[in-house]
Structure formats: structure tokens, C-alpha cells
Amino acid sequence: MATVVPTTLEVAEERQIVGADQLPEQVTLWQDAWRRLTRNRMAVIGMVIIGFFLVTAVVSFVWTPYDTWRQALGITYSGPSLAHPLGLDDYGRDILSRVMGGAGIALSVGVGASLVASAIGIILGLLAGFYRGKVDVLISLLINISYGVPDLLIALILVVLIGRGIQNIILAISITAWLGMARLVRGQTLALREREFVEAARSIGTKNLKILSRHILPNALGPIVVQATYLVPAAIIFEAFLSLLGLGVPPPAPSWGRMAVEGYKAIQIAPHIVLAPCVALSLTVLAFNWLGDGLRDAIDPRMRR
Amino acid sequence: MFPRREVTRGTLVYAFQRLVLISFTAVVVSSIVFIGVHQLPGNAFASEHRATAGTEAALLHHYHLDLPWPQQYVLWLEGLAHGDLGESLVNLGTQITPLLLREVKVSVTLGLAAVLVTIGVGMSLGVLAAIRQNTWVDYTASTAAVIGYSVPSFVWAFLLILLTVSGFYAWTGGAIYEDIGWGKIEQIPVPALALGLPYAAIVARLTRASMLEVIRQDYVRTAWAKGLSARVVILRHALRNALIPVATILGPLVTGIITGSVVIEYLFGIPGLGQEFVTSILSRDYNIVIGVFTFYAALVGLANLTVDLLYPLLDPRIRY
Numbered sequence: 001m002a003t004v005v006p007t008t009l010e011v012a013e014e015r016q017i018v019g020a021d022q023l024p025e026q027v028t029l030w031q032d033a034w035r036r037l038t039r040n041r042m043a044v045i046g047m048v049i050i051g052f053f054l055v056t057a058v059v060s061f062v063w064t065p066y067d068t069w070r071q072a073l074g075i076t077y078s079g080p081s082l083a084h085p086l087g088l089d090d091y092g093r094d095i096l097s098r099v100m101g102g103a104g105i106a107l108s109v110g111v112g113a114s115l116v117a118s119a120i121g122i123i124l125g126l127l128a129g130f131y132r133g134k135v136d137v138l139i140s141l142l143i144n145i146s147y148g149v150p151d152l153l154i155a156l157i158l159v160v161l162i163g164r165g166i167q168n169i170i171l172a173i174s175i176t177a178w179l180g181m182a183r184l185v186r187g188q189t190l191a192l193r194e195r196e197f198v199e200a201a202r203s204i205g206t207k208n209l210k211i212l213s214r215h216i217l218p219n220a221l222g223p224i225v226v227q228a229t230y231l232v233p234a235a236i237i238f239e240a241f242l243s244l245l246g247l248g249v250p251p252p253a254p255s256w257g258r259m260a261v262e263g264y265k266a267i268q269i270a271p272h273i274v275l276a277p278c279v280a281l282s283l284t285v286l287a288f289n290w291l292g293d294g295l296r297d298a299i300d301p302r303m304r305r
Numbered sequence: 306m307f308p309r310r311e312v313t314r315g316t317l318v319y320a321f322q323r324l325v326l327i328s329f330t331a332v333v334v335s336s337i338v339f340i341g342v343h344q345l346p347g348n349a350f351a352s353e354h355r356a357t358a359g360t361e362a363a364l365l366h367h368y369h370l371d372l373p374w375p376q377q378y379v380l381w382l383e384g385l386a387h388g389d390l391g392e393s394l395v396n397l398g399t400q401i402t403p404l405l406l407r408e409v410k411v412s413v414t415l416g417l418a419a420v421l422v423t424i425g426v427g428m429s430l431g432v433l434a435a436i437r438q439n440t441w442v443d444y445t446a447s448t449a450a451v452i453g454y455s456v457p458s459f460v461w462a463f464l465l466i467l468l469t470v471s472g473f474y475a476w477t478g479g480a481i482y483e484d485i486g487w488g489k490i491e492q493i494p495v496p497a498l499a500l501g502l503p504y505a506a507i508v509a510r511l512t513r514a515s516m517l518e519v520i521r522q523d524y525v526r527t528a529w530a531k532g533l534s535a536r537v538v539i540l541r542h543a544l545r546n547a548l549i550p551v552a553t554i555l556g557p558l559v560t561g562i563i564t565g566s567v568v569i570e571y572l573f574g575i576p577g578l579g580q581e582f583v584t585s586i587l588s589r590d591y592n593i594v595i596g597v598f599t600f601y602a603a604l605v606g607l608a609n610l611t612v613d614l615l616y617p618l619l620d621p622r623i624r625y
Contacts, residue, residue: 024427042451069571080389150564152580157338157594160586235455241568244459245583257459264463268471278460286455293451 033222043294049287053280057104064097069252077270087272090262095276102277105255106236106284109170113235116174118228121181126212128182129189136186143179151176154239156247164250173238177220177231183189184227188220222299229295233288240281256281315624320614327606332385333361335599339381342591347473368394368592381595390596395588405578409600411487412577417502418493419562422501423508428544428551430505431512435547436539438517444511452507458565462499469495472580478494483549487575496573500565503557511554515547549620552612559608579602 006160026034037043039103060068066084072092079087086095128139146154155172162168193216242248243257251258256277263273365371368391369380384391393399434446466485486492519525520543528538568580574580580599584594616623 143328145333147560148327148335148565148605149598149604150601151558152564152567153601155596156582156586157341160589161341181505233455240457240459244568245571246587258461260463261572267463267466271467271471272468278463282456282460284450285457286452289451290457 013301027220031294033298037294040294040297040300043298046290046294050282050291053107053284053287054105057107058101060097060100060104064094064100066094066097068098068101068254072298077266077273079270079272086276087270088220089259089273090270091264093156093260093299095273098111098259099256099276099280101254101286102256102259102280105166105249105253106239106281108166108237109173109249110232110236110284112170113173113177115232115239116170116182116227117177117231117235118224120174122179122185122217123180125182125185125187126216129186130193130208130212130216131192139182139186143182146176146179152177152238152241155242156245159247160243164247166249166253169239169242169249170235170241173235177238181224181227181231181285184223185220186238188223189216190214192219226292226296226299229292233285233292235286236281313624316614316617317511321513321609323606323610325611326612327603328605331599331602332382334602335385335595336378336382337452338595338598340374342595343377347426362369364397366422368392385398386600390599391592393585394589395585395617396594405581405593405596405600408576408578408581409604411575412563413604414576415493415496415566415570416559416562418497419500419566420559422497422505425484425505426502427505427508427514430509431551432516432539432544434509434513435516435520443513447513448504450509451572454503454510456503458499458503459568460574461502462496462569465495465499466560487573487577492573495577495598496569500562500569504567505559507554508551511551512547514551516543519543519547545619549616552616552619555612555615556609559612560605563605563608 070093075088076090076092077088078084081087082094084094086099089098090297109126124139128136154176157176159168160171161271162171198211198215201215206215215294240246240257240260241257246261248257249255259277260274260281263270263275263277267274310353336577362371369377371408372380381391388402390401390405393401393404430446430450434443436465439445470485472602484492525538525543528542538595566577567582569575570579571583578600581593582597585591
């Protein structure tokens with residue numbers, strides 16, 4: 001006789017299950033963005049090129065056709081041949097091996113500097129945008145003064161002061177590269193902190209740290225990812241600049257910028273020495289820019305230009 | 306092309322405020338470098354074997370390096386107030402201010418030439434791509450823009466050197482060639498192109514995007530309907546308004562060109578501020594390093610101020 005009266009909760013659950021197949025497929029924001037990204041031809045080509053250089057970089061850490069530093073006097077400057085597909089440089093070193101090794105350096109510096117700079121930029125941007133007032137004035141002043149000097153000069157003087165190891169190079173690049181990220185995150189935070197869901201979180205007593213990490217940061221993540229992607233090629237070019245000026249990763253490490261400037265001395269008799277690292281560098285930068293453009297369009301279709 | 310605009314009092318006040326801010330930035334930046342450099346161990350003459358103990362003491366005294374650094378800093382600030390940046394530590398007796406003034410002229414000439422390349426090439430490509438939207442012209446120009454932007458200035462430099470130094474020389478039997486260096490007018494275009502082309506690509510992209518927005522607007526349709534010539538409609542009606550968003554990146558662009566010129570000057574052996582910086586930092590001539598920082602901070606500030614003062618010319622709604 002006793003019938004169990006279903007509670008409202010059970011009814012709701014039942015309805016959800018019944019209607020599930022009629023609902024449109026549930027897609028998260030990131031799944032949706034990924035789908036749009038993989039439909040973008042240029043972004044996919046970019047990812048393939050980046051993947052190729054990543055694999056090359058990883059392989060170069062354990063194996064290159066020849067040692068990147070081994071010199072062979074007598075056959076210097078010789079052009080491409082079967083034994084040396086990209087030829088030999090001014091010290092008789094195998095250029096293919098050195099381009100492979102250069103990929104490792106370029107990607108370590110590029111990705112490393114992008115991560116470090118993003119971390120600094122996100123933290124300072126969040127602080128400036130969320131707390132406003134004195135914190136914001138201080139951080140914004142720092143940003144504006146740093147924008148007043150060419151970043152290359154700051155990096156150069158820092159490298160001279162702290163030395164030229166690969167970690168120091170990453171640090172020297174990050175010390176200026178965070179500015180753009182901080183500006184972006186500050187702007188995003190300023191806008192997000194006024195939104196209702198932040199207001200709601202604050203009204204139930206959520207701590208500031210949790211509001212920043214759980215409510216504001218995830219909502220600003222889209223533009224952050226795009227900016228971090230663009231930071232990678234910028235850092236790669238920056239490292240090449242430092243190497244060109246003789247202040248990059250110290251020799252005999254095969255940095256692309258250093259290889260190019262070494263080949264520059266012999267550009268008329270052996271252009272292949274200059275061209276190989278330049279092509280590798282430009283291709284990598286191009287691939288990251290394509291990926292960045294693709295990400296920008298995929299994450300926020302309204303930003304499409 | 307532009308309406309005459311009187312210089313208002315507001316503009317003057319604004320420019321004055323900015324100039325004060327620029328001087329402030331220059332002093333702060335060079336102070337940071339000054340203090341940082343003076344925390345380094347050792348002194349500039351410690352390793353010079355030709356200096357005896359007496360000479361070294363005399364040298365240190367001459368440069369005030371025997372004083373504690375706060376006192377040196379005050380002396381340096383006094384010098385700066387008189388426009389005196391001190392003497393080179395390596396080439397003894399060389400006054401830094403006249404040296405850098407001579408070099409900044411070279412850098413500014415190269416920079417202006419590069420800006421001309423950037424705006425000329427960038428805007429023509431962008432306008433072409435926009436008025437021929439979705440044709441092969443557009444696709445070629447747009448692809449060229451992404452590639453142009455991804456190829457850094459020094460790679461452009463190597464390609465242009467290969468083309469002019471080796472290519473033209475071989476093809477014309479030595480009649481046309483480029484010699485690297487500075488001092489002759491025909492030595493300017495190649496480094497200016499190398500410096501300007503990556504940024505030209507950015508300008509092209511932006512010009513295309515903003516042109517596409519503008520040419521769909523009613524007043525442009527009206528202009529076509531009135532039977533105006535294509536040249537007048539595109540250049541006078543559309544391009545002028547399309548330029549406003551493009552102008553917003555001129556500031557970062559000028560800073561980028563100034564940064565790029567450090568590398569380009571080094572590669573082409575151009576005696577500008579950038580090359581001076583590299584040589585002096587490698588020879589640890591810190592007095593010059595500090596001086597170059599002061600000059601660059603002023604240069605970046607003045608360039609950005611110039612760009613900001615140009616906005617009201619493009620967009621009369623902007624007033625200072």
C-alpha cells in the first residue's frame with residue numbers, strides 16, 4: 001500500500017537521463033576550441049612543423065649524425081654532399097648536426113622563456129588588476145619604465161652581469177618578456193573582478209587567493225594561452241639576436257644565431273652556412289605564429305581578423 | 306590630405322607633461338644601470354697591465370672611482386644635468402656626449418628610413434589586399450605578410466646581402482654591387498629594408514583588416530555613387546579612416562625598429578648607437594653603456610611622443 005513518493009531530486013535525475021540523447025552533445029569550451037583549431041589548415045601545418053622540430057630537438061640530445069663540435073680541417077666550407085647533406089661550416093663541422101642541435105637550444109630557450117615570462121606576467125597582472133590602488137600604481141610604473149628602454153639592451157647588460165648559461169639566457173629574456181603578459185592579464189582581471197560571479201564568490205566569503213585562482217584566472221586563460229604561444233617565437237628570435245651579438249649561449253653549443261653570424265663572414269663563398277640555420281629559425285618562428293593565429297581564432301571566434 | 310589643425314594649448318601642455326615624464330624615465334633608467342654597474346667587483350683599470358700602482362690610483366681619482374658610489378652618483382647626476390655623460394673608460398679622454406650625439410644621428414637616419422619602408426611597403430600591400438579581397442592578390446599579400454613577419458630582420462639582412470653583394474655583382478659583371486658600411490646614400494636602402502620588412506608585414510595585416518571594415522561603410526558607397534575616381538575613394542575616403550587603427554601600433558613598431566637596429570648596425574658595420582652599445586658592453590666601458598641607456602630611453606620616449614602627437618592629425622576626435 002505504501003507507495004514511495006519520488007523526491008524532487010530523483011525526478012530531476014530521471015529527467016536528465018531520459019532527455020540526455022535529445023540534448024546537443026555536451027562540449028566544453030576547450031574541446032570546442034580544439035575542434036576549431038584542428039579545422040584551421042595553417043594551425044595544423046604549424047603544429048606539424050613544431051612537432052617535427054620538437055622530435056628533432058629531442059633526438060639531438062642523444063644522437064646527431066656527427067658530433068656538433070667535431071672539426072675537420074681541410075674540408076672546411078664544402079657544400080652539401082651525400083655524407084654531409086647540408087655541407088660543412090668554416091671549421092669543418094657538419095651543419096645538419098648543428099642545425100639539429102640548434103633546434104634543441106632554440107626550443108628550450110623559446111618554451112622556457114615563454115613559461116617563465118608568463119608566470120611573472122600572470123602573477124603581477126593578477127595582483128595589479130585585482131588589488132588596484134597602490135599595488136597597481138607600482139606594477140604599472142615598473143611596466144611603463146621598462147617599456148621605455150629597448151628590451152634587447154636590458155637583456156644584453158644582464159647577460160654580461162650574470163653570465164651566458166642557458167638558464168641565464170632564459171632569465172635575461174624573461175626579465176622583459178613578461179611586460180606584455182602582465183598588461184594583458186591586468187586588463188582581463190580589471191574587467192573580470194566586476195563580474196557577478198566574482199561578486200557572488202566574494203559574498204559567500206571566498207578568500208581572495210581562491211577568487212583569483214578559481215574564478216578569475218580560468219576565465220582569462222584563453223588570451224593567456226594565445227599570448228604565451230606568441231612569446232615562444234619572440235624568445236627564439238631574441239636568443240638569436242643575443243647569439244648574433246656574441247652574447248648568446250656560449251660556444252661550442254650550436255645556437256642558430258651564432259651559426260648564422262659565423263657563416264656571415266663567408267657569405268660570398270659559402271652561402272649554405274648562413275642559409276641552413278636561417279631557414280630552420282624562420283620555419284620554427286613561422287610555425288609558432290601560425291599556431292598562435294589559429295589559437296586566437298579558435299579560442300575567441302569574435303577576435304578573428 | 307589632412308585638415309589644418311591649430312596647435313591647441315591642451316596639446317602643448319600634454320607635450321610638456323610627456324617631456325617631463327620622458328626625462329624622468331631616462332634618469333631613472335640610467336640611475337638603475339649606474340647603481341647596478343657600480344656594484345660589480347673590481348674596477349675598470351685593475352686588469353690593465355700597463356698601469357702601475359700610481360697610475361691606477363691617478364686614473365681612479367680622475368674618474369672619481371675612488372669615491373664611495375653614492376658620491377659618484379651625485380657627481381654623475383650633476384654632470385647629467387649639464388648634459389655631460391662623462392668620459393670613456395677605454396678610450397681615455399673621449400667625451401661621451403658628443404660621441405653619442407654623432408652616433409644617434411646615424412641611428413635616427415637608419416630608423417627613419419626603416420619606418421618609411423615599413424609604412425610604404427606595409428600600407429601598399431594592405432590596401433592592395435583589401436581592395437582585391439579573396440583574389441590571388443589578397444592571398445599572396447596575406448601569406449607574404451605572415452611569412453615576412455616570421456622572418457627576423459637579420460635573416461632579411463643575410464638574404465638581401467646575398468642578393469645584392471653576390472647576386473647582382475655576379476649577374477652584372479661587377480657593374481652593380483652593394484658595399485657594406487655607412488657614409489654614402491646608396492648604403493642606406495639595404496639595411497633599412499632588412500630592418501623595416503618584418504614590421505611592414507604587421508602594418509600590411511592591420512591595414513588590410515581596417516580597410517576591409519571601412520570600405521563597407523555607407524560613406525564610401527556614397528563616394529562611389531557620386532562617381533568619384535577609384536584613387537580618390539580609396540586614398541581620400543577609405544584609407545584616411547583606415548589609418549586610425551594602424552596608427553595605434555606605430556609606437557610599439559618604432560620601439561621594435563630601435564631594438565632591431567642594434568643587430569642590423571652590428572651586421573652592417575654602421576657606426577650608430579646600437580653598435581656603440583655592443584662594443585662598449587663587450588669592452589666593459591660602463592660609462593658609455595650608461596650613456597647609451599640614457600640616449601635610448603630618451604629616443605624611445607620622443608619617438609612615442611611623436612606618434613601620439615600624430616593621432617589628432619588622423620582623427621580629429623582625439624584631443625589632448
